[in-house]
Amino acid sequence: MKEMAEKNILAYFKSPEQAQLVARKLEALRVADMSIDRFSAYPGGELNDTMHPLTGDIDSLTSMTQNAALSNRSAGILGAADPSASGMSDGRQDGLEGRDILLTVVLDESVFDRAMNIIEQSGGMV
Template sequence: MTEKNILAYFKTPDEAQGVARKLQALRVADMSIDRFSAYPGGELNNTMHPMTGDIVSLTSMTLNSSLTNRSSGILGAVDPSASGMSDGSQDGPDGRDILLTVVLDENVFHQAMSIIEDAGGMV
């Protein structure tokens, strides 16, 4: 039995979970749903005042990113998503920060691809 893998990007966890339920019927070998970000440190969950708080960078204010040092803050701030100086669209997975990873038998690969694409996933 030869296996293939699929990396599919979605806009919401609910979209990915809906597809995952449908793919379970194909008896996948392994599957995971993860959120990814271009910024290290995860989400910033504490409240801060922009005038008096210790703000690492523009990224912490605009993208809710908990950057750990000044250098990564500077790099994050040049991203169009943080500055608002561009729409940020470079033909990438815009707004698709949910990754569905699937490992399955190659006999059902095309069927799985159809399920993903019909649900709006980007492969």
Template sequence: MAEKNILAYFKSPDQAQHAARKLQSLRVADMSIDRFGAYPGGELNQPMNPLTGNIASLSTLTLNADISGPGAGILGAADPSASGMSSGGQDGTEGRDILLTVVLDEGVFTQAMRIIEESGGMV
């Protein structure tokens, strides 16, 4: 049979894990959960003093972005999420940085979509 894929966005890893556990009962060929963001970087690994440290950009401090140069630093600092002065994300995607990717049999596609939406996912 043919396979279909689903890209679902969640607000927390727990929500995605909950959906993944339910999806295991279906004929899932492949599944993964990943976190993504607009800027490279990850956990804050090197503590620094913002008063004396060499700071590439405001987004380095607030978003832990790994800035590659002055231009990237300016663009990163211009993002509303860097300053906290955001308008609130009216499109409903705000805070959905967990991606659940599922490849499954076409016959259980609608059932999988229902499980994801009941678990708080947005497709």
């Protein structure tokens, strides 16, 4: 029996809901594996601790604005140089700005083109 070849797709979305809608559409195809993840340029999680910017222990601007868990002062300085930390710029011009949700799909190569069409028509960026 001949084994089917698989292909993968990495698609970026602006919201988890948008990616989940596409994932439901892709389930009708022969999907071997699929996941939805949020990614960031900085380590850390969601903001759980409330802190007062005047009296709190703040490591850097990046830890306050991006909730980054930085390991040292140098990393904090580097992170604070990013436009997303200060909001003083419109950010990058690469088209991925605001797309921090990653849909990863592994599927049979015979349905690859159909999957690409579903993703692109639903606002995903490949």
